[in-house]
Amino acid sequence: METTLVILKPSAVLHGYVGQIVQRFQQKGLVVRGMKMMQLSEGLLREHYAHLVDRPFFPFLLRSMQASPVIVMALWGKDAVEVVRMMTGATNGRKALPGTIRGDFSVSGQENIVHASDSIENAEIELKRFFKPDEIFEYIPSSIVYTYEPDELK
Ligand code: IDP
Numbered sequence: 001m002e003t004t005l006v007i008l009k010p011s012a013v014l015h016g017y018v019g020q021i022v023q024r025f026q027q028k029g030l031v032v033r034g035m036k037m038m039q040l041s042e043g044l045l046r047e048h049y050a051h052l053v054d055r056p057f058f059p060f061l062l063r064s065m066q067a068s069p070v071i072v073m074a075l076w077g078k079d080a081v082e083v084v085r086m087m088t089g090a091t092n093g094r095k096a097l098p099g100t101i102r103g104d105f106s107v108s109g110q111e112n113i114v115h116a117s118d119s120i121e122n123a124e125i126e127l128k129r130f131f132k133p134d135e136i137f138e139y140i141p142s143s144i145v146y147t148y149e150p151d152e153l154k
């Protein structure tokens, strides 16, 4: 089982999509193990988007990610990193397939509603970046036995 990081970006918060997006993840069977609202600092964003700091659009990305508080989520499940990335869709909302979150809620390369960790290694790093250890709750809902078969839970 894996835990992955999702950020509901200002484009989700300011459009009032938070509830619908949280519902999608829960409906899929992912367990919310952490969730909080925070205003992202420039320093944290420079760390989180270190691979993009030299791109010409970076100042716009900074402004976009600071336009409102965001919601950060820790989602737990089997292959959660890959499952959540599939649900998120392509980076550009115009290219993201219908049925994905970006495909259904966005038409932009920047204002694309959600961030999701792209690998197991990055999920571990990113969860530590946004959550303190006591903000992630390792509970298992009793309904888990109807969500997975026993072998999948190993
Ligand atoms: P990802 O969010 O699908 O993992 P990344 O390449 O890691 O995509 O980019 C991080 C974020 O930076 C994107 O989600 C998007 O908000 C923004 N971004 C990426 N490429 C562009 C671009 O070409 N123009 C504007 N914003 C971009």
Ligand code: MG
Residues within 6 Å of the ligand: 118
């Ligand atoms: Mg990325």
